[in-house]
Amino acid sequence: MVNKVKACFFISGNGTNLSAIIKSSRDNSFPIYIGLIISNNVNAKGIKIAKKYGIPFKYFSHKNKVKFERDSLCEMRKRKIKLLCLAGFMKILSSNFIRCFNNKIINIHPSLLPKFKGLNTYKRALKNNEKFSGCSVHYVTSKLDSGKIIKKRRVEIKQNDTEASLKDKILCEEHKIFSQSIISIFQ
Numbered sequence: 232m233v234n235k236v237k238a239c240f241f242i243s244g245n246g247t248n249l250s251a252i253i254k255s256s257r258d259n260s261f262p263i264y265i266g267l268i269i270s271n272n273v274n275a276k277g278i279k280i281a282k283k284y285g286i287p288f289k290y291f292s293h294k295n296k297v298k299f300e301r302d303s304l305c306e307m308r309k310r311k312i313k314l315l316c317l318a319g320f321m322k323i324l325s326s327n328f329i330r331c332f333n334n335k336i337i338n339i340h341p342s343l344l345p346k347f348k349g350l351n352t353y354k355r356a357l358k359n360n361e362k363f364s365g366c367s368v369h370y371v372t373s374k375l376d377s378g379k380i381i382k383k384r385r386v387e388i389k390q391n392d393t394e395a396s397l398k399d400k401i402l403c404e405e406h407k408i409f410s411q412s413i414i415s416i417f418q
């Protein structure tokens with residue numbers, strides 16, 4: 232049994248990556264456990280997942296970004312969080328917030344970074360006639376989707392792929408590389 236690090240997850244939506252990490256973290260040798268989930272969306276399906284597994288969660292509105300970040304930081308400090316994982320969190324964090332958690336924030340992004348930073352990654356990959364796309368896990372810095380890459384996974388784009396089918400294929404890989412990335416940063 233390893234001495235697990237306490238992690239917080241920020242989510243905005245379905246929380247499928249969150250679910251994948253919850254499963255991985257049941258393994259005694261997995262380096263983290265989830266001690267807090269914060270959602271900026273009161274209707275996020277991920278909140279149901281938090282409830283189901285009895286993981287402490289908070290909803291903080293993002294209407295006031297300064298307050299969202301202040302409340303989140305306060306909760307994270309109170310609970311002695313050592314790693315923050317952004318899993319489908321659809322807001323950009325301020326450089327001040329990022330500085331407070333220097334090098335301890337990771338994000339999962341649905342493209343092969345540095346290609347297609349930001350939104351609409353599937354659409355842009357298809358429009359660009361890319362042969363491959365994929366997903367990346369990276370450290371978060373104040374520059375959007377630009378921090379050091381931890382792991383990437385490639386998927387082939389077939390002729391009949393649509394945004395929806397590409398999203399499904401990539402999401403499937405996300406669920407694997409997020410756990411693998413967490414393992415690798417503690418090795």
Ligand code: GRF
Nearest residue numbers: 245246247248319339340341
């Ligand atoms: C994922 O594709 C992730 O890469 C992106 O948002 C999507 C949401 O995934 N940042 P999830 O089901 O909420 O984990």
